[in-house]
Amino acid sequence: MASNNHRHHHRASTALASDACIARLSLYVRELARLGTQRISYVSSRRLAEPLGLTDAQIRRDLSQFGQFGTSGRGYEVQRLHDRLTTILGVSDRTWNVALAGVGNLGAALLAYRGFRERGFLFRAIVDADPSKVGRVIQGLTVGSAQHLPELVKQHKIHIGVIAVPVESAQAVCDQLVASGVRAIVNFAPIHLEVPSTVWVRAMDLAIELESLAFYLARTA
Amino acid sequence: MASNNHRHHHRASTALASDACIARLSLYVRELARLGTQRISYVSSRRLAEPLGLTDAQIRRDLSQFGQFGTSGRGYEVQRLHDRLTTILGVSDRTWNVALAGVGNLGAALLAYRGFRERGFLFRAIVDADPSKVGRVIQGLTVGSAQHLPELVKQHKIHIGVIAVPVESAQAVCDQLVASGVRAIVNFAPIHLEVPSTVWVRAMDLAIELESLAFYLARTA
DNA sequence: CACTGTGAATGCATTCACAGCG
DNA sequence: CGCTGTGAATGCATTCACAGTG
Numbered sequence: 226m227a228s229n230n231h232r233h234h235h236r237a238s239t240a241l242a243s244d245a246c247i248a249r250l251s252l253y254v255r256e257l258a259r260l261g262t263q264r265i266s267y268v269s270s271r272r273l274a275e276p277l278g279l280t281d282a283q284i285r286r287d288l289s290q291f292g293q294f295g296t297s298g299r300g301y302e303v304q305r306l307h308d309r310l311t312t313i314l315g316v317s318d319r320t321w322n323v324a325l326a327g328v329g330n331l332g333a334a335l336l337a338y339r340g341f342r343e344r345g346f347l348f349r350a351i352v353d354a355d356p357s358k359v360g361r362v363i364q365g366l367t368v369g370s371a372q373h374l375p376e377l378v379k380q381h382k383i384h385i386g387v388i389a390v391p392v393e394s395a396q397a398v399c400d401q402l403v404a405s406g407v408r409a410i411v412n413f414a415p416i417h418l419e420v421p422s423t424v425w426v427r428a429m430d431l432a433i434e435l436e437s438l439a440f441y442l443a444r445t446a
Numbered sequence: 447m448a449s450n451n452h453r454h455h456h457r458a459s460t461a462l463a464s465d466a467c468i469a470r471l472s473l474y475v476r477e478l479a480r481l482g483t484q485r486i487s488y489v490s491s492r493r494l495a496e497p498l499g500l501t502d503a504q505i506r507r508d509l510s511q512f513g514q515f516g517t518s519g520r521g522y523e524v525q526r527l528h529d530r531l532t533t534i535l536g537v538s539d540r541t542w543n544v545a546l547a548g549v550g551n552l553g554a555a556l557l558a559y560r561g562f563r564e565r566g567f568l569f570r571a572i573v574d575a576d577p578s579k580v581g582r583v584i585q586g587l588t589v590g591s592a593q594h595l596p597e598l599v600k601q602h603k604i605h606i607g608v609i610a611v612p613v614e615s616a617q618a619v620c621d622q623l624v625a626s627g628v629r630a631i632v633n634f635a636p637i638h639l640e641v642p643s644t645v646w647v648r649a650m651d652l653a654i655e656l657e658s659l660a661f662y663l664a665r666t667a
Numbered sequence: 668c669a670c671t672g673t674g675a676a677t678g679c680a681t682t683c684a685c686a687g688c689g
Numbered sequence: 690c691g692c693t694g695t696g697a698a699t700g701c702a703t704t705c706a707c708a709g710t711g
Contacts, residue, residue, distance in 0.1 A: 241665065244658065251657040255636065269670065278638045282704055289672055297710040298669045314657050315664025330555035337551040340636065340653050385659055409659040415476065415561065417499045425662045427655040432561050434648040436472040436535050437465065438606055438630035441646045443536025444462065490692065503682055510694055518688040519691045
C-alpha cells in the first residue's frame with residue numbers, strides 16, 4: 226500500500242529484494258508488455274524509466290539484483306526481459322488461486338476486474354457472512370457461507386486470500402485463512418492484521434491515501 | 447502508492463515529513479479513536495504501537511516532527527493527541543470535496559463506502575464517459591457526463607479527484623482534473639500519471655500488490 | 668559510441684540508547 | 690520509576706559516476 230506496506234518479517238533465507246523493488250518489477254513488466262505490442266524489440270533503461278516516472282539508474286540497479294539482462298550499447302531485448310521478469314515475479318506460466326471474503330460493493334468490483342485474470346490470478350472461491358448473499362452467483366462463482374471458508378480454501382488450493390469484509394470481522398477472517406494454510410493476504414479493511422511471520426500481508430487502505438493528500442493540500446493551500 | 451508511492455516533487459517550502467510518516471499518522475488517529483471509545487484517557491507510545499505492528503520509538507520519532515504531545519512517565523492524553531493529529535492531517539474541522547471519474551464497479555464501491563464521509567471526504571460530483579450511465583442517481587448523486595468534468599470541478603470546488611476509469615482514458619481524465627485546478631489525485635488505473643510538480647498523486651494498484659505476493663509465494667513455496 | 672552493470676557516495680528512515688522530566 | 694524526546698548509530702534505498710563492453 227501504499228507504501229505503505231510494513232515489513233516485519235524475519236526470514237533466514239536468501240536476501241530478498243525490497244518491497245518497493247518488487248513492486249517496480251511489476252511496473253517494468255507492464256511497460257515491456259506495452260512496448261511489445263508496439264513491435265519495439267529493444268529498449269534502454271532510460272526509455273523504460275521515463276514513462277514510469279523513474280530513473281534509468283534505478284532500473285539498472287533493480288535488475289542487477291536478479292542477473293544481467295542487457296546488452297552494452299543496445300539496451301534490453303523487450304520480449305526476453307519481459308519473460309525473465311514474469312518468471313521472477315512468479316506469474317509467467319502458472320496461475321494463482323484466490324479466495325475472496327466479503328462480497329459487498331468492493332468485493333464485487335474486484336471480481337469484475339479483468340486485469341487479475343489476465344495476470345493469472347483466478348478467483349476460485351467467494352464467501353460472505355450475510356445469509357441472504359449465500360447462494361448468489363457472481364461472475365460465475367457461487368457465494369459460499371463464511372463458515373465454509375476453511376474447507377473451500379483447502380478444496381480449491383487457495384494461495385491468496387483477499388479480505389473485503391467489515392473491519393470488525395477482518396481479523397477473524399484472517400485467522401481462518403491462516404489456519405487453513407493461506408500464506409498471502411490482501412487486506413482492504415482498515416486495521417493492522419496480526420499474522421505469523423510466515424504469512425505475507427499487503428494492506429490496501431484508501432482512507433489513508435486520502436488523508437495523506439489532505440495533509441499536503443492543507444499545507445500548500 | 448505504495449509505497450508504493452513515488453515522490454519526485456521538488457518543493458522549496460518547509461521540509462515535509464515522509465509519505466510513510468504521514469500515512470502512519472492516520473493509523474495513530476484511528477487507534478486513538480478506538481482507545482477513546484474505550485474510555486482510555488492516556489496511552490504510552492508502546493501501547494499505541496503494539497496493535498499497529500509498529501515500534502514505540504517510531505511513534506515518538508514521528509510525533510516529534512510535529513511537536514511535543516506527551517508527558518514523561520504518563521504517555522499521551524488520548525483525546526488531546528487525537529485532536530492534534532487530525533488538525534495536522536487537515537481532517538479535524540473541515541471537509542474535502544471529492545470528484546469521482548468512472549462509475550463502474552469500483553467507482554460504485556467507493557461511493558458506497560461510509561468511511562470517507564466519516565473522515566470528512568465528501569463525494570460532490572461523479573462522471574462517466576458512458577452515455578447510458580449519465581443521469582443515473584447513485585448514493586444521492588447524479589452521474590454527469592465526462593465532458594462536463596471541468597465545470598463540475600469548479601462548480602463544486604473539488605479538492606481531490608479519484609480516477610476509476612479504464613487505463614486508456616486515465617491520463618486524459620487526469621489532465622482535465624489538473625487543468626481545472628485539482629491538485630490531489632487518487633489513481634486506480636494501472637498507469638503512471640504525468641502531472642506537474644504542484645500536483646500530488648497517490649496510486650492504488652491492486653495488480654501490483656498481488657504480483658508482489660506471488661513473488662514471495664514463488665520463493666518460499 | 669551508446670549503453671550496461673556496479674562500486675562508491677549520498678541521503679533517508681528506522682532503531683538504539685539514554686539524559687531528563689513528572 | 691515509567692515514560693518522553695532526541696542525539697547518535699545503523700541500515701537501506703537511491704543516485705552518482707564511470708570502467709568496461711558489444
